Amino acid sequence: LPTQKVAVIGSGSWGTALARIAALNAAEKKGFDHEVRMWVREREIPGQGLLTEVINSTHENHRYLPDVSLPHNLVAVPELKDVVKDATLIVLVVPHQFLTPVLEELSKPGVLAPNARAISAIKGVEVVGAEIYTFPWLIEKKLGIPCSALGGANIAMEVAQSEFCETTIGVPSPDDAALWHAVFDSPMFRVHPIEDVAGVSLSGALKNVVALAAGFVDGMGYGGNTKAAILRIGLLEMAAFTKEFFPSSSSLTFSHHSAGVADLITTSFGGRNRKCAEAFIKTGKTFAQLEHELLNGQKLQGVVTAEETFRFLQARGREEGYPLFT
Ligand code: NAD
Ligand code: 13P
Numbered sequence: 001l002p003t004q005k006v007a008v009i010g011s012g013s014w015g016t017a018l019a020r021i022a023a024l025n026a027a028e029k030k031g032f033d034h035e036v037r038m039w040v041r042e043r044e045i046p047g048q049g050l051l052t053e054v055i056n057s058t059h060e061n062h063r064y065l066p067d068v069s070l071p072h073n074l075v076a077v078p079e080l081k082d083v084v085k086d087a088t089l090i091v092l093v094v095p096h097q098f099l100t101p102v103l104e105e106l107s108k109p110g111v112l113a114p115n116a117r118a119i120s121a122i123k124g125v126e127v128v129g130a131e132i133y134t135f136p137w138l139i140e141k142k143l144g145i146p147c148s149a150l151g152g153a154n155i156a157m158e159v160a161q162s163e164f165c166e167t168t169i170g171v172p173s174p175d176d177a178a179l180w181h182a183v184f185d186s187p188m189f190r191v192h193p194i195e196d197v198a199g200v201s202l203s204g205a206l207k208n209v210v211a212l213a214a215g216f217v218d219g220m221g222y223g224g225n226t227k228a229a230i231l232r233i234g235l236l237e238m239a240a241f242t243k244e245f246f247p248s249s250s251s252l253t254f255s256h257h258s259a260g261v262a263d264l265i266t267t268s269f270g271g272r273n274r275k276c277a278e279a280f281i282k283t284g285k286t287f288a289q290l291e292h293e294l295l296n297g298q299k300l301q302g303v304v305t306a307e308e309t310f311r312f313l314q315a316r317g318r319e320e321g322y323p324l325f326t
Helices: 013-028 051-058 096-106 135-143 156-160 174-184 197-219 224-245 252-256 258-270 272-283 287-294 302-316
Strands: 006-009 036-039 074-077 089-092 117-120 125-128 131-134 147-151 165-170 189-194
Touching (some): 006 013, 013 036, 013 156, 089 096, 089 174, 096 302, 131 302, 135 147, 135 197, 147 174, 165 174, 197 252, 197 272, 224 252, 224 258, 252 258, 258 272, 272 302
Parallel strands (some): 006 036, 006 089, 089 117
Antiparallel strands (some): 147 165
């Protein structure tokens, strides 16, 4: 079998946490090139030098994943084309609002290896008028390579601290399922492949909208009963929305898998969307202000996704089918 080479596009908190797991596995498992490259947007850190050099010398991403040691075979690289050079397995994990320029760069002739395949760990959707697209679909179209989806109850810092959790990979091909399983599976990060790419991707996007509602409940001072009601209604809307607009998806993704109900629960209790939504109610500040003040450079996905989902439902005249999202 050819040697597989993993590249990670994105170095925020989840990008770095996933890159850490992939690098630990690449160092240990047969069939992988030991070096895993991670794309880092270069900038100068005052008094310390270039960010990539700081990450590569300290083996830590101080801003997005502080106090977590990164394996030495994980290398921060500033140029996208150098990150993906000869890579066969490409993990896309940038906040969804920043993906377009990345895909522009990767789609230039000669940048990607012809046998490359991708996986999207991005939680978001793309809405254009009355059309909605998942990121794996867009990535496949734009890059001309197969793209799977990874999603689950995976708060980045908990994963990076090796607390036990599960994740779901949506991947139709059994061969690709085996490859991605080998890249990420470990005793504390259990990977379950299923065939439903759209379900995994949509669930990851839509649970962020429900998590905002959960944060509003917390901000208003209501208790567990109210929050549980919101989660139940939210889960039903997530599954119904996905089935209505992506009919080949499976409702089991929502009820049985980490990408569904489990991700909804963890995000609605411990995620950034919940945290900022609670503060939104308590302080009356805007989400942009709260993202800036509370997240230290990390990005909210739920607010953008709520707007996109609402615009899409309006364009389709389907608001009454989804009262919580609306
Ligand atoms: P993050 O929220 O930590 O955001 C920081 C990243 O955004 C950095 O890499 C930064 O360089 C980049 N960034 C900021 N401004 C940018 C710009 N103008 N252009 C390009 N990049 C810019 O990122 P993350 O947590 O790694 O999230 C990536 C995706 O993974 C999101 O879709 C998120 O929903 C998903 N996800 C996150 C978690 C988590 O716990 N953090 C868990 C599962 C999935
Ligand atoms: P937040 O972006 O709300 O922190 O959610 C993280 C997540 O997707 C956990 O699986």
